[in-house]
Amino acid sequence: MTKKRLYLELENCIGCRSCLAACTQCGGHEERNRNYVYDVNPLVNRQTMPLMCLHCVNPACARSCPAQAIQIHETGAVLSALVEKCIGCQNCTIACPYGIPKFDTEQNLMYKCDLCIDRTKDGIPPMCASVCPSNTLQWLTDEEIENKKQQFNLDNGKWVTSLPYLEGETNVKVNLPGILQGVTKLF
Amino acid sequence: MQRDKFFKEIENVRHPNETLVKTHCSYCGMQCGMNLRVNTLTNKIIGVEPRYDWPVTVGKMCPKGVTAYQQTNHDDRILKPLIRDDASLKGTKEGFREASWEEAYDLIAKKFTEMQKQYGNDTLSVFSGVSMTNEKCYLTGKFARVALGTRYIDYNGRFCMSSAAGGFLRSFGVDRGSTLPWTDIHETDCLFIAGSNTAECHPTSMFRVWNVQERGGYIIVADPRETPIARRADVHLDLKPGTDLALANGILNLLIQNGYADEEFVNQHTNGFEETKELVKEFTPEYTSELTGVAPEKIIKAAEIYGKAPNAVVMFARGIEQQHKGVDNVSGYTNMALVTGKIGRPKSGVATFTGQGNGQGGREHGQKSDLLPGYRKITNPEHVKEVCQVWGITPDEMPEPGVSAYEMFELMEEKTIRGLYLLCSNPAVSAPNLNFVRKALKGLDFMVCADFYLSESAEFADVVLPTVTWSEDEGTVTNLEGRIIKINKAQEPLGESKPDWQIQAELAERLGKGKYFSHLKTAKDVADEFRLASKGGYADYYGATWDKIDKQDGVFWPCKDENDQGTPHMFLDKKFYHPDGKAKICALPYRPPAEEPDEKFPLRLTTGRVVYHYLSGNQTRRIPFLRDMCPEPFVEVHPETAAKYKMEHEERVRLFTRRGEAIYKVKITEAIRKDTVFVPYHFGHEQSINLLTIAALDPISRMPEFKACAAQLEKVENAEMKKVQ
Numbered sequence: 045m046t047k048k049r050l051y052l053e054l055e056n057c058i059g060c061r062s063c064l065a066a067c068t069q070c071g072g073h074e075e076r077n078r079n080y081v082y083d084v085n086p087l088v089n090r091q092t093m094p095l096m097c098l099h100c101v102n103p104a105c106a107r108s109c110p111a112q113a114i115q116i117h118e119t120g121a122v123l124s125a126l127v128e129k130c131i132g133c134q135n136c137t138i139a140c141p142y143g144i145p146k147f148d149t150e151q152n153l154m155y156k157c158d159l160c161i162d163r164t165k166d167g168i169p170p171m172c173a174s175v176c177p178s179n180t181l182q183w184l185t186d187e188e189i190e191n192k193k194q195q196f197n198l199d200n201g202k203w204v205t206s207l208p209y210l211e212g213e214t215n216v217k218v219n220l221p222g223i224l225q226g227v228t229k230l231f
Numbered sequence: 232m233q234r235d236k237f238f239k240e241i242e243n244v245r246h247p248n249e250t251l252v253k254t255h256c257s258y259c260g261m262q263c264g265m266n267l268r269v270n271t272l273t274n275k276i277i278g279v280e281p282r283y284d285w286p287v288t289v290g291k292m293c294p295k296g297v298t299a300y301q302q303t304n305h306d307d308r309i310l311k312p313l314i315r316d317d318a319s320l321k322g323t324k325e326g327f328r329e330a331s332w333e334e335a336y337d338l339i340a341k342k343f344t345e346m347q348k349q350y351g352n353d354t355l356s357v358f359s360g361v362s363m364t365n366e367k368c369y370l371t372g373k374f375a376r377v378a379l380g381t382r383y384i385d386y387n388g389r390f391c392m393s394s395a396a397g398g399f400l401r402s403f404g405v406d407r408g409s410t411l412p413w414t415d416i417h418e419t420d421c422l423f424i425a426g427s428n429t430a431e432c433h434p435t436s437m438f439r440v441w442n443v444q445e446r447g448g449y450i451i452v453a454d455p456r457e458t459p460i461a462r463r464a465d466v467h468l469d470l471k472p473g474t475d476l477a478l479a480n481g482i483l484n485l486l487i488q489n490g491y492a493d494e495e496f497v498n499q500h501t502n503g504f505e506e507t508k509e510l511v512k513e514f515t516p517e518y519t520s521e522l523t524g525v526a527p528e529k530i531i532k533a534a535e536i537y538g539k540a541p542n543a544v545v546m547f548a549r550g551i552e553q554q555h556k557g558v559d560n561v562s563g564y565t566n567m568a569l570v571t572g573k574i575g576r577p578k579s580g581v582a583t584f585t586g587q588g589n590g591q592g593g594r595e596h597g598q599k600s601d602l603l604p605g606y607r608k609i610t611n612p613e614h615v616k617e618v619c620q621v622w623g624i625t626p627d628e629m630p631e632p633g634v635s636a637y638e639m640f641e642l643m644e645e646k647t648i649r650g651l652y653l654l655c656s657n658p659a660v661s662a663p664n665l666n667f668v669r670k671a672l673k674g675l676d677f678m679v680c681a682d683f684y685l686s687e688s689a690e691f692a693d694v695v696l697p698t699v700t701w702s703e704d705e706g707t708v709t710n711l712e713g714r715i716i717k718i719n720k721a722q723e724p725l726g727e728s729k730p731d732w733q734i735q736a737e738l739a740e741r742l743g744k745g746k747y748f749s750h751l752k753t754a755k756d757v758a759d760e761f762r763l764a765s766k767g768g769y770a771d772y773y774g775a776t777w778d779k780i781d782k783q784d785g786v787f788w789p790c791k792d793e794n795d796q797g798t799p800h801m802f803l804d805k806k807f808y809h810p811d812g813k814a815k816i817c818a819l820p821y822r823p824p825a826e827e828p829d830e831k832f833p834l835r836l837t838t839g840r841v842v843y844h845y846l847s848g849n850q851t852r853r854i855p856f857l858r859d860m861c862p863e864p865f866v867e868v869h870p871e872t873a874a875k876y877k878m879e880h881e882e883r884v885r886l887f888t889r890r891g892e893a894i895y896k897v898k899i900t901e902a903i904r905k906d907t908v909f910v911p912y913h914f915g916h917e918q919s920i921n922l923l924t925i926a927a928l929d930p931i932s933r934m935p936e937f938k939a940c941a942a943q944l945e946k947v948e949n950a951e952m953k954k955v956q
């Protein structure tokens with residue numbers, strides 16, 4: 045099984061929030077969604093983008109957890125808090141640079157994207173990347189991601205599309221908006 | 232078949248005690264593939280799993296599709312027939328009592344028979360829809376004409392696809408929504424998309440659309456709003472609502488003037504070029520700009536890109552079709568492909584984004600007032616004879632053509648029509664000029680509504696019959712490509728609900744017409760009769776057996792016999808369907824919208840969809856995720872316009888036209904023209920925007936002008952002050 049990763053191409057997002065709807069459908073998600081879609085500038089235009097857990101290689105959420113409730117799966121997925129360990133301190137929600145972990149006050153439990161571990165442990169794409177109609181979210185091999193990065197790599201002073209990482213190395217790879225600025229037109 | 236670079240072999244996740252039923256979404260014309268997850272202990276649908284093996288959508292779904300399964304076992308399902316004895320409660324949800332099917336059938340048969348005895352057969356009408364299988368659509372046409380013997384049958388496609396149908400028939404002599412398969416879309420070099428908010432209305436086209444740009448191709452979008460697709464377009468032609476024909480003529484003029492006409496193609500395969508060339512001469516970029524409000528440079532740039540593109544696809548949707556010149560708009564934009572010869576080959580062509588799941592198939596097989604199965608004409612004696620042979624009636628028993636959907640309400644108002652059998656549609660929300668339509672429904676002597684939820688229209692009924700959702704029956708649907716696909720049954724009908732074909736067959740029995748229907752015991756029986764009835768018509772489905780559909784990942788019509796694999800690309804032989812084999816380039820004089828802004832009503836009102844809802848919202852407004860994302864309608868206003876009216880974001884304001892009014896929250900956005908406001912149409916009762924829309928009908932398609940009328944905004948406190956005075 046070739047390793048695949050979640051890859052985000054933020055330029056493509058159409059704001060349909062199908063990723064949110066689909067997230068509830070993964071086994072073990074208790075029908076709650078675990079990602080976010082933002083209207084970037086709602087009074088001006090329709091630009092939107094998903095904000096996903098990037099599954100950091102050295103995750104701040106897990107590091108900040110005093111109870112070791114956040115486990116890292118062998119695939120690199122940073123899992124949701126273990127019910128029996130999570131003490132509800134919410135350190136992780138503050139520690140994460142992107143504000144990803146969500147908190148259930150009733151259960152006193154953190155829950156977050158587990159990269160649909162039920163699926164991705166067997167190489168099946170996560171729900172959000174399966175359904176995303178615009179290919180903002182894709183499930184690709186490292187080679188495919190490398191090709192994308194090369195195709196869209198752009199630093200023209202105005203647009204920077206591919207950064208090595210945002211905050212430290214992540215398992216999820218991202219291309220920022222602006223990729224089309226570097227495309228050579230067919231005619 | 233047609234597996235492309237987006238297709239990947241992926242296993243599905245299988246949970247214990249679950250089976251997956253392959254099917255398609257219940258909603259729009261994309262008909263995305265999906266697997267319904269069924270619990271094998273309870274035999275109930277419990278969720279959805281992507282269908283990676285469906286070549287058109289490869290697992291993708293919009294949020295409507297992801298949550299579609301929640302319709303089946305929803306608390307709002309009607310589980311038994313409902314009867315309302317107190318007619319004074321019509322127009323409300325009140326007064327219904329549960330009844331047995333026996334009692335409901337008896338009552339309907341008694342009423343229908345009495346009324347027809349007193350007022351003649353044509354006092355009854357059938358108003359149908361196309362969010363259901365071909366088999367159901369087919370049988371509804373037969374039910375109206377054979378079981379009820381009435382001429383008055385029409386359907387909600389008059390509010391949806393009828394202009395596309397009219398335009399294609401005129402231009403090509405055939406009405407297949409797309410001349411090419413969707414798997415070609417991303418391989419073209421230029422997409423010219425007019426009046427389609429593709430990202431919200433047909434979201435799963437978007438990965439193909441964006442791929443055109445990724446490859447270095449171009450996207451041109453004509454839309455009064457900067458929709459998500461317009462935002463990223465290479466050229467956004469931000470025209471005034473209702474001015475499409477001027478834009479189409481203007482671009483055609485530039486294509487001809489700048490030498491992009493394909494003379495050989497035009498000479499050999501088309502008629503009407505010279506006349507059209509003369510007519511469009513007047514539409515210089517400046518004049519076109521004056522009419523449309525689009526800057527001349529943008530028009531020039533768009534024409535140049537489309538002209539230069541080695542391959543290009545012209546696409547459109549309700550934005551251009553829901554106008555009182557919708558048919559002309561369709562033929563007008565289609566002219567671009569015919570004049571440049573960018574049609575009848577892979578990666579080039581013309582397509583409309585079909586709105587309803589079976590908007591294509593449902594319009595071909597006899598629910599339209601003047602059509603019979605296989606796209607036959609009820610006015611053509613030969614066609615009538617062919618269908619009569621299948622139905623077992625004589626040609627003199629075949630009713631005359633009826634009238635279009637909106638015109639049926641006019642006949643109700645004047646009591647020519649006194650009874651209605653409504654199914655698969657919610658005109659109390661989706662028809663234009665709703666104050667009039669709701670009054671017409673309320674004034675009926677007797678109305679039956681077949682639906683699985685109590686819709687706003689069901690509130691006007693005397694009897695409500697519980698039907699099944701799409702997941703509790705099987706049959707075929709024709710998607711927006713013209714590909715016939717199979718919907719599969721995942722669960723037994725909930726409560727006492729029944730599929731429409733069964734209800735109609737049983738009701739026919741009560742009406743003494745059992746011999747024409749009693750052999751139809753399963754959906755498959757209906758399918759077999761339907762294929763036969765379409766045989767020889769130009770929408771020929773005879774060869775599209777369920778087996779073949781399964782083996783081939785769908786079958787594109789026409790498909791005439793066992794050995795015919797179907798027709799993914801139309802016109803590859805450059806033969807069009809007019810008698811001389813040529814297509815028609817149409818000379819189309821420009822007409823402005825029926826109602827232009829003036830001093831009292833200075834704004835242009837346009838309507839449309841949001842991604843979270845489908846049609847009248849009867850289904851999607853009940854799904855928690857979709858309702859939470861968009862719980863109520865809003866009016867989109869440009870910040871400069873809002874400032875002029877002193878309106879704040881999210882303030883409640885009164886929007887009104889000559890026909891009606893409603894209160895909406897303001898949504899301020901720069902993504903709309905300053906002279907235009909937009910309201911989504913999925914909402915019922917006092918918030919239906921169709922209370923305000925105009926019923927100006929296209930002369931050919933009888934499509935109402937939902938997309939443009941004159942309106943005015945007012946602060947609620949001002950409106951209240953006026954009332955007090």
Ligand code: SF4
Pocket residue numbers: 056057058059060061062063064081093094175176177178179180181
């Ligand atoms: S599903 Fe894709 S396009 Fe839709 S909101 Fe999520 S990321 Fe954006």
Ligand code: SF4
Pocket residue numbers: 096097098099100103104105106122139140141142143144145156
């Ligand atoms: S993005 Fe946030 S939640 Fe996700 S792994 Fe990194 S630190 Fe943890």
Ligand code: SF4
Pocket residue numbers: 063066067070077078079096156157158159160170171172173
């Ligand atoms: S990877 Fe799975 S859990 Fe994470 S956001 Fe996507 S759907 Fe939700």
Ligand code: SF4
Pocket residue numbers: 256257258259260261262263291292293294295296297432433434435
């Ligand atoms: S509504 Fe249309 S685009 Fe959305 S999932 Fe259903 S068929 Fe696909």
